Amino acid sequence: MGGARRPPHLLLPLLFVLILTPSAPRARALLVTQWSSLLSLSHSLLSRVANARAARGDVAGAARARAIADRLSLLGVGRGAWSLGRDFLWNYAFRGGGGGAEASRTASRVLAALSEASRIKSTAEMRRWVLRNYPDLVALSDSFIQTLLRTFSRSGPLREAVLVLQREVEEGELLKDCLEVGARDLEGLLRIAKDLFFSYSSSSIDSDDL
DSSP states (O other), X not given: OTTSOOOGGGGGGGHHHHHHSOOOHHHHHHHHHHHHHHHHHHHHHHHHHHHHHHHTTOHHHHHHHHHHHHHHHHTTSHHHHHHHHXXXXXXXXXXXOTTHHHXXXXXXXXXXXXXXXXXXXXXXXXXXXXXXHHHHHHHHHHHHHHHHHXXXXXXXXXXXHHHHHHHHHHHHOHHHHHHHHXXXXXXXXXXXXXXXXXXXXXXXXXXXXX
16 A cells, blocks of 8 residues: 555646646656645544544534545545646746745744654643643644635635635644644644645746756
8 A cells, every 4th residue: 555656636636737837857756746645644634633533522523624634635536636736727836936935934933843742752741732832833823824825815726725724723623633643744744735835936846957
């Protein structure tokens, strides 16, 4: 399973961009790998959040987490993948950074906190860490999400996905649950998202391997 090739449907959201953007082969391969990893890790983490919520009797919260996991998975298959690729191409691919630098800086601050959390071994220590740091982490995450919403400013699947996550962070304490079931995976997920969406300008991709 772990060594299997990436399913072809995971390539669909980037198809238009990969065809129409003059990217070098190494850059294209990296984008595809990052996108595939982002979908896979998101689904895994949210599924574990759903299981943890169900175990403590939060049936409604578990259903919401599973729904978000399923919704994100649909962005990698069939009509959802084509819709996402079209949204990115028409609205963002050739428009420049549009807030990417700000989001990248905010993400780096969140990552610094998550890196500390990911080194915690025991459940009890993690709960103490969350009590001390959660308000600041929520504030940083809110700043990051707001920047994402400014970046993905046009109506479409990308903006809607961010809005769904924003509601669950604010109303369902998704961030706290993710920390408890997989702080290291949450750190990895944000690191991939930061690299995928904000670390690669069109100029850096175009100049790669030239």
